[in-house]
Amino acid sequence: MHRNSSELLELDIDTLFEERSIAEIVEIGKLLDAEIERKRSELRSMVGDRYKDVLAASDAIISMKTISQEIVTNIDKITNICEALVSNTLASDPEDSLEVDKNKFEDRTLAVQIRLAIFINEQIWIALDEENNLEAAQCYLLAQHIYTGLSLLKKEVLDRIPLLQQIKHNLVVLRSKVLEKIKEKLESVEITAQETSENLNALILLENQSCDDLLSIFIKHRQTALITVINSSYSSVRIQVSSMVRCLITTIQLLHNCFICTEKGNKGLIWQQLSDIVADSAPHTLSKLELPVTQLTSYIPEIIKQFRPKCRSLENSDSSLKNAKEVLENWLKTTQKTIIDGLEKSLKLITNIRGLHLVREECLKIGLPDNWEQICAETYLNENFNVWYYFFQNLISARCRELISMKVSNIIDEVQKHISDTLENIRVSDKSEADLRWYAWNEDGNDVSKNDNSHLGLTMKIKGYSQNIVELCNKVDKRYLKLLEDVSPYLYGKEFSDDIKFSVVFKDYKFKRKHVDKDEIEYHLRVECTSRSTQIADFIKDIALKGAEDLVVKAIFCARFLQAVSILCPNFNKCCTFNNTSDDWLKICDMFNKSSHILWQYWVKNTVSRTEKEVDKLNNISPKYMIKILSRWDEIEIQEETEEKIFKSHIKVPLKPSLVLSDLLEMLINNLNFILAHTLPKPIHLQYIEQNMSVILGQYKKMQDKDLSQTQALQFLFDVKYLTTLCVPRENIQLINCSQEICDKFRSRVDPFDLDVFYSYLQNNVKRAVIQSQMTMGCLIPSFNQLASLGLPEKSKEQEKIPSILAVTSSSSLSWFPLLPVTVPSQKTPGGVPALKKDVKESNQKSSKASKRGNDPASVMRQSAASLFGGLATDWFS
Known part of the structure; x- marks a missing residue:
């Protein structure tokens, strides 16, 4: 089955x-x-294949355990037998011991020396394990002394001691091992003066170094310790730098405590310890060892018992350190270079200035010994020598300057990006920056702050700064605010705030010591922000003028932005005005204003090109067209008295500019209204007026050579004189002369007799028209004193600088133009004609009637209102 x-x-x-x-x-x-x-069977095969090594190791361990137990047992037996033999030997009769022959004594002496050499070998290893290198060095010298004594024996005796070669080999290995341990200990980052002195003394005993050589070796090992600190792994640069500072402070302290003699005449710790080892009064080396309890110690030769190391460095210690100052100076230079090379990569990891502040704070917290000043004085260092300021401060300052340069450069890049994005947004927006009426004259609940007296939105509207400009300036200013917040703890030890003051802190010596590079960093920050600001202006001019599409809109926006920076970027201002020095900021504002004016000129050119197209309408002087453009003329009655009778006649002179000129001026006013005339820079405003007036006068100059009638000549003469009086600056001699030449040409086209009669009335009407139109044409007046020749008061230069939207913002006596410039025909004007007698009689009758009703307040009110609106109906619109 x-x-x-x-x-x-x-x-x-x-x-x-x-x-x-x-x-x-x-x-x-x-x-x-x-x-x-x-x-x-399958399980055994599987375990044997997979765990073959483990099973073999297990068997080997069991075998080793058995063998080691047997070895220990045999050693114990041998020890017991030897002790028993020694006891039996010593227990024999003293007379017998005295009779021991010389050969046996020599054999026992030889045996005890070999056993002592083996024992010292073990003591050296124990001392090395316990990091007691000085004891290991003394034991090595004793073992070397024993070996030297044994090696001087006769050849036949040496042949009986094969163990001697092994002792020699062990001593060679032990010497290198002790020197290796000394080197490791001296290169330890944390080491006490006692340990340093012991290891240096061990080195003296083994190498018999001179004092100068010993100091150089010490410095070399401490430099290696510093390199170890630099190359170790740390969680932060702050911990790495503080570890380096501690290492250097330890090095200086060890140098003083171990080498330098104090003012009281005490030697350095090295010489004190060395004296306890090699001086004549020092204990013998063998007495420092705990020998095993045995009677064989009595056979140890006296030359071994009395062995004590010798050292020539102790004898010359008083005259040592002659080159200490030179060695120290070389150490300072070498260490400085090591730190520069070692921290180059680490400092790159610190990407903000606040991190440098934390590094400095951490390192300055490291405590110094109480006698630090004495240590510095006695080790040939400068008074109040500080490891941080000597080795690290310059590196931190250089990194701080580098970070500031990087951050300012990043700010410029970000600002350029924001400008590009904003220009792209306004290009596709339906709210044009070239016509701000939608913004300035639109009421908003955020125009006035409800909590304080700041007129935030209204103030921006008054200045012509749209929401795009305000947001762009806020973005720019936030970048500089972050820079100030980053650099403030490093410069002033506290967080940045708008009302930060340091007048009291600056008097503190500790503050000045801690912030020793404050002025240097402030200067670098100011220079960087100032010099890099030219990149903003250059970039704006390049991007605003790049491409023909929306050129004027971009130019206007960028021009306003450059104007707004000086007002809406206070943190940018603070970055350029440290220590109350505003010269750099004034230079930046001046540069921005110049760049703004350059951009505004493209708007001026654009308006001038449109004016050139519209001014061609003046070329049409046909009678049919002239009927359309000529306004109502003023009809004046003149009288001439002779001996026989009075002759009366009526003449007509122009009363207002032609409709074409009025349309041109209205177009110029609209151009100014689009960009808010009161926000336009004064030089650009004047340039706008002059260039447009030059184009219009140039067109009239072309018309003077045409075949004009007397009526056309009088109207064009009126237009030119009106234009010159209202808009042409007095300081522009070229335009004044051009206007004068044109007027002379037009006067030549009028009959001399008629011109003599008409000219005074024409001039009077020009002045009247200018006075009447100064309200509506006020933004085309180049300056406040332009109409002073008409008898209007002038404004002072200080008042001229005050921007105002409406004339009512200033005193009425000093305004550009009166609020309601109503003129009465009977009013005397400069160069005017006496009023007619009929008008005088009518006015007297009205006044007499008014006086009869003067006691009635209601009648007075009605009379005042009637006179006001009557004047508006007759004179203002006449």
Whole structure:
């Protein structure tokens, strides 16, 4: 009966006994036993393959344990036998011991020296394990002394000691091991003066170094310790730099305590310890060891018992350190270079100035020894020598300047990006920057602050700074605010605020010492912000004038932005005005204003080009067209008295400029209204007026050569004189002369007799028209004293600088133009004609009637209103 393993494993015992016979059950049992044995064999094979090494190691460990136990047992037996032999020998009769022959004594002396050499070998290893290198060095010298004594024995004796070569080999290994441990200890970052002195003395004993050589070796190992600090891994640069500072402070302190003699005449710790080792009164080296309890110690030769190391450095210690100052100066230079090279990459990891402040704070918290001043004085260092300021401050200051340059450069890049994005947005916006009436004259609930007296939105509207400009300036100013917030803790030790003051802190010596580079960093920040600001102006001029599309709109926006920076960027101002020196900021504002004026000139050119197109309408002098453009003339009655009678006649002279000229002036006024005339810079405003007036006068100059009638000549003469009186600056001699030439040409086209009669009335009407139109044409008046020749008061230069939207913002007596310049025909004007007698009689009658009703207040009010609106109906619109 054959069954596979799966069937055997799935057997049901109860069913098996019910269905099978006993013979079959016995057969199935045998099959189960065979299957179990096969599984065991497979398991052993698997464990042997997978864990073969583990099993072998286990067997080896068990074998080693057994062998080591046997070795220990045998050593104990040998020790007991040797002690028993020694005891039996010493217990014998003294007379017998005295009779011991010389050969046996020599043998025992030789044996004890070999045993002592082995014992000292073990003591050296123990001392090295305990990091007691000075004791290991003394033991090595004693072992070397013992070996030297043994090596001087006779050849036949040496041949009986094969162990001597092994002792020699062990000494060579131990010497290199002790020197290696000394080097490791001296290069430790944290080490005490006691440990340093012990290891240097161990080096003196082994190498017999001179004082100068020992100082150079010490400096060399401390430089290696510094390099170890630099190359170690740290969680932050702050911890790395503070570790370096601690290492250097430790080096200076160790140098003083171990080498330098104090004022009281005490020697350095090295010489004190060395004296306790090699002086004549110092204990012998063998007496410092705990020898095993044995009677063989009595056979140790006296030359070994009395061994004490010798050193020539102790004898010359008084005259040592002659070159200490030179060695120290070389150390300072070498260390400085090491720190510069070592921190170059680490300082790159500090990406903000606040991080440098934290590094400095951490390092200045490191405590100095109480006698630090004495240490500096006695180690040839400068008074109040400070590791931080000597080795690290210049590096931190250089990194601070580098970060400031990087941050200012990043600010310029971000500002340029913001400008580009804003120009792109205004290009696709339906609210043009070239026509701000939608913004300036639209009331908004945010125009006036409800909490304080600041007129935020209204102030911006008055200045002509749209929301795009305000937002752009805010973005720019926030970048400079972040720079100030970053640099403030480093410069002043506190967070930045608008009302930050440091007048008291600056008198503190500790503050000046701590912030020793404050003036230097402030100067660098001011220079960087000032010099890099030219990039903003250059970029704006390039991007504003790039491409013909929306050139004027971009030029106007950029011009306003440059004007707004000086007002809306206070933090930018603070970055350029440290120590109350505002010269750099004034230079920046002046540069921005000049760049703004250059951009405004493109707007001026654009308006002049439109004026050149519109002024062509003056070329049409046909009678049909002239009827359309000529306004109503003034009809004047003149009288001439002779001996016989009075002759009366009527003449007509122009009363107002032609409609074409009025349309041109209205177009110029609209151009100014689009960009808010009161926000236009004064030089650009004057340039706008002069260039447009030059174009208009140039067109009139072309017309003077045409075949003009007397009526046309009088009207054009009136237009030119009106234009010159109202808009042409007195200081522009070229335009004044041009106007004079044009007027002379037009006067030549009028009959001399008529001109003599008409000219005074024409001039009077010109003045009257100018006075009447100064309200509506006020933004075309080049200066406040332009109309002074008409008898109007002038404004002072200080008042001229005050911007105002309406004339009522200033005193009425000093305004550009009166609020309601109503003129009465009977009023005398410069160069005018006496009023007619009829008008005088009518006015007297009216006044007499008014006096009769003077007691009635209601009648007075009605009379005043009637006179006002009557004047408006007759004179203002005449």
